[in-house]
Amino acid sequence: MRSLNLIMLLAVGACEAVYWQTLTCPYEREHESLLRVWCRQSSTDCCHGLTFSQSAHIVDGGKLKVTQGSDTFTVEVLEPSHGEGVYWCGVLDKNDTIIKLAEGYFHSSSVAYIWSFTRWILLPLLPLVTIFTNVCTRTTTKHISKKAEEPFEDAAVSRALEDSEYVNAASSCELE
Structure with missing residues (x-):
């Protein structure tokens, strides 16, 4: 019994x-000051999501935790905002182009x-x-x-x- x-x-x-799902995003020194991007892939070359600064620690109402390293930032996801799928982390270039640093599949x-x-x-x-x-x-x-x-x-x-x-x-x- x-x-x-x-x-x-x-x-x-x-x-x-x-359970927090994690994605580590390595970047080059030249991208250090650019805005960070977290988005869900909508096609092979496009994604939709949000941007945040390098000093942000809590994003998307607490569903994302961001930890900054010397040449990486790590995104921990509690619940993906846009449902399960492939998500990218990246930086937003000066001409509003997303530079994809890493991608991973996240479950709802x-x-x-x-x-x-x-x-x-x-x-x-x-x-x-x-x-x-x-x-x-x-x-x-x-x-x-x-x-x-x-x-x-x-x-x-x-x-x-x-x-x-x-x-x-x-x-x-x-x-x-």
């Missing part, structure tokens, strides 16, 4: 976990995505775990109660003496 409770707690905990919610597959593995196992736990508990209970009912050695000896063979032998003696 404890294992069933543990599995249920883990399953519920997995649904409540927070990684935990939900992982859970959608994991639940099909775990959920059929839950009844099996319940049945197995129930059978083990009943077997253990029967074994313990059977040991408690077993007679002691003295009782076994007295039962053997009460056999009809011994009783008849004692009564077949003739008195003279």
Whole structure:
């Protein structure tokens, strides 16, 4: 029963976990002062999204965290604003052209995505775990109660003496 409770707690905990997806964006020194770009790819050469400064740490209402390194910036995504798909990080050139630094596929919610597959593995196992736990508990209970009912050695000896063979032998003696 404890294992069933543990599995249920883990399953519920997995649904409540927070998972940040990450993309590291390396840039050249000449692009250091340019605006940063985070966008969802709409075609092979185009994407739509938002821009932010190199000093920004929280973007898109807290859905993005940006960490600045010496020649990289890292974008951590809690929930992609424009749904799942391929996202780019980059810099906005002086002529409003996006220079793509890196790209990655982001799920609308990684935990939900992982859970959608994991639940099909775990959920059929839950009844099996319940049945197995129930059978083990009943077997253990029967074994313990059977040991408690077993007679002691003295009782076994007295039962053997009460056999009809011994009783008849004692009564077949003739008195003279």
